[in-house]
Amino acid sequence: MKRVAVVGASLAGVRAAQELRAQGYDGGVVLIGEEAHLPYDRPPLSKGFLAGTTSRAALELLDAGDLASLALDFRLGVRATSLDPASRRVLLSDGSSVHADGVVIATGGRARTLPGFERAHTLRTIDDAVALRAALVPGVRVAIVGAGFIGAEVASTCRSLGLDVVVLEALSAPLAPVLGPELAAVCARLHADHGTDLRCGVAVSSLSESGVHLADGSLVPADVVVVGVGMTPATDWLAGSGLTVGNGVHTNAGLVTDLPQVVAIGDVARYHVSGEGRRHEHWTNASEQAPVAVGNxxxxxxxxxxxxxGYVWSDQYTGTLQLAGHPRPDDTVTFVEGGPADPSFVATYQRDGATVGVFALNNAKLFNRLRRQALRRPAAV
Incomplete structure (x- = not known):
């Protein structure tokens, strides 16, 4: 294998490039990125960077030493438009192509939009964050559609800037499908405790100069509107490649696609275990998948x-939320230390007599201990 093309220059792509070198690969590595920027970290975009307390330089995923040791051939500001397995080429939007014996698909996804909300802000890229930050001037009223992790973090940042914030959520409680009703109520309390107007069980219909129109005919006045309703995996460029796609790039349990010389990692990878497809959109997942995919x-x-x-964290207001494992909304929640009304607590999820998840608010020490003890993972095999 003389050359590997890594398509996607965010965290998953960078980790793949680093793993190639760590596992002894000394051939050429081409890192292809749609954005013109060198690879950067995304979690701060909704927090410190949006608030203006984290610098652009602090987001860089590769320092000067990394750039020298990895010896990457960067192709930035160009988008992969197709994959031709027969000729082993990745075709790019500028008309050029990259010949590669192996391909790592790490294209992530694009922020999902809503019909009628095309003028609203989304937050996926650094350019999105710069545009949103410029709009958050003193006195503006902010409406956020979606109370998931991104929506909650943006709401928290906006409140730290002294702005009035309304969060509109279609579910009965924020993050209920992930956390279950009892711990979702804790997230709702965080919003209320910090002056955010959280409205659950509401449906939005359109956006106008006046604000957000709801399905019941009412209007939520807003000067700045942010839509945070998830992302769509970037797989359109793989049409005709022979790979199976659908809510991500389908792989086996080792992150290998239908073609053994092509693997997928990060937000775009939909790996199958016992016939069930799974796709995760979290920072830790992208890092954890790279060693397995590259090895295969x-x-x-x-x-x-x-x-x-299954590790996820989120900084919201004065709270750090941590979750590990794979709980379901109907699992039994047991509070190990503190309770749901406390500023700090740890809870576990129980199913069939076993601990399947650990959740903590502002208690990293106990969370990490329980995570190690109760959720030991078998080594990748």
Whole structure:
């Protein structure tokens, strides 16, 4: 294998490039990125960078030493438009192409929009964050559609800037499908405690100069509107490639696609275990998948399988939320220390007598101990 093309220059792509070198690969590595920027970290975009307390330089994923040691061939500001397995080429939007013996698909996705909300802000890229930050001038009223992690973090940042914020959520409670009703109520309390107007069980219909129109005919006045309703995996460029796509790029349990010389990682990868497809959109997942996918790519076959930790964190207002494992909304929640009304607590999710998840608010020490003890993962095999 003389050259590997890594398509996607965010965290997953960078981790793949680093793993290639760490696992002894000394061939050429081409890192292709649609954005013109060098790879950067996304979590601060909704927090410190949006608030103006985190610099652009602090977002960089690669320092000067990394750039020298990895010896990457960057192709930035160009988008992959197709994959031709027969000729082993990735075609690019500028008319050029990259010949590669192996391909890592790490294209992530694009922020999902809503019909009638095309003029609203979304937050996926650094350019999105710069545009939103410029709009957050003193006195503006902010409406956020969606109370998931991004919506909650943007709301928190806006409140730290002294802005009036309304969060509109279609679900009965924020993050209820992820956390279950009892702990979703804790997230709702965080909003209320910090002066955010959280409205759950509401449906939006359109956007106008006056604000957000709801399905019941009412209007939520707003000067700045942010839509945070998830992302769409970037797989359109793979049409005709022979790969199976649908809510991501389909892979086996080792993150290998239908073609053994092509693997997928990060937000775009939909890996299958026991016939069930799974896709995760979290920072930790992108890092954890890289060693497995790269190992299988270099081996030319599936030698290892991916075992996710399910670790997610989110900084909201004065709280740091941490979740590990794979709980379901109907699991039994047991508070190990503190309770749901406390500023700090740890809870576990129980199913069939086993601990399947750990959740904490402002208690990293106990969370990490329980995570290690109760959620030990088998080594990738």
């Amino acid at each position: 790519l270099l081996a030319g076959r599936t030698e290892r399988t991916y075992v996710p930790s």
